Amino acid sequence: MAQIPKDVIDQIVKGTDIVGLISNYVKLEKKGRNYFGLCPFHSEKTPSFSVSPERQIFRCFSCGEGGNVINFLAKIENISYIESVKRLASKLSLNIDNYLGDNINVEYQKYYDLNKFVLDFYRFTLLNTTEGKEALKYLENRKITAEEINYFKIGLAPDSTDTLYQALKANNFTELAMLELGVVTKSESKYYDKFKNRIMFPITNEYGNIVGFSGRIYKDSDKSEAKYINTQETPVFKKGEILYNLDNAIRSIREKKRVYLFEGFMDVIACHRTGLHNAVASMGTALTPEQVNLIKKYTHNVVICFDGDSAGIEATKRAIELILKHRLNPAVVTLPEGLDPDEYISKYGNNA
Ligand SMILES: [Zn+2]
16 A cells, blocks of 8 residues: 655645535534534434544544544545545645555546646637637527536537647647547547537546546537547546536535436536536436446435436336345436426426
8 A cells, every 4th residue: 555654644634624625515513613513424413523623633423433634535435545645635736646656546647637638628619719609609509508618617629630639749748648538539640639510528537537528519510420429438438437427416416315317418417507416417328337336425315317218218227226236216207208308407497
């Protein structure tokens, strides 16, 4: 296991606002010098969970759980101690790579950084170019608001053969990494942008790292092409292991103690519009055991909201079986036949 010096640990513990961090998960109330709330680690009706900002620790007097910020984050996010150290260090902009050795997540960081660059490029293109204006018009017609564009970090891949490639190259990203992540393709020793003329939706993992993209056509002239193109399987993107919007939804899933599961990410965006923030999407694939395990980290209650067509009904049946097998509680929202959730929400809005 990686050895992280004690003074680095101390720096993280002292540098992190323990009340702020825990408040992301627990509603805290100040009483005297300490803060109190309902323990997130066992079920209770009266608060026995306390946080001491002076001593930088938390403790539950009922179940005995306690420790510092690193212990708290590890426990509540169901991650390793090292992973917790890494996340808190990165929030404080502390570089701890030297202590981690050849940890696989450090390896992944270069992919996340590249994808983040690509995301920023797409977002800039959408918001600051002439082409972007046309794409924004399209989004507006689809009733997608500026707030949603910002929240879901929607962007635009321009009508260009290699602008993104050139930008990546100018910023010292390697061609190998570009190809591995599927943002660039290679043909006869030339490099081309993979996505062109498409509205780009980033796909994140549960920790908010960008792992891939889904690109949708928006011009009438492109109607002969595939409506959506997704990132291929890459070192950081395995389709059946991702739930769209999970990172944004975690807090609301915990609060509401349930998750709404959709097939497509447009459904999740439509939900957000009606104030439903605990929604995720399996992204068109049949629900997988990996996705159920992801859900299980945050809630045991899953409301399945697949399409009302026959394929959707079949997928719902299989999802129920899988959810029961993992000892979670499934529920189903049945939509009128042939209507997909995005249409349903647009039609019936908040009452959905
Ligand atoms: Zn407790």
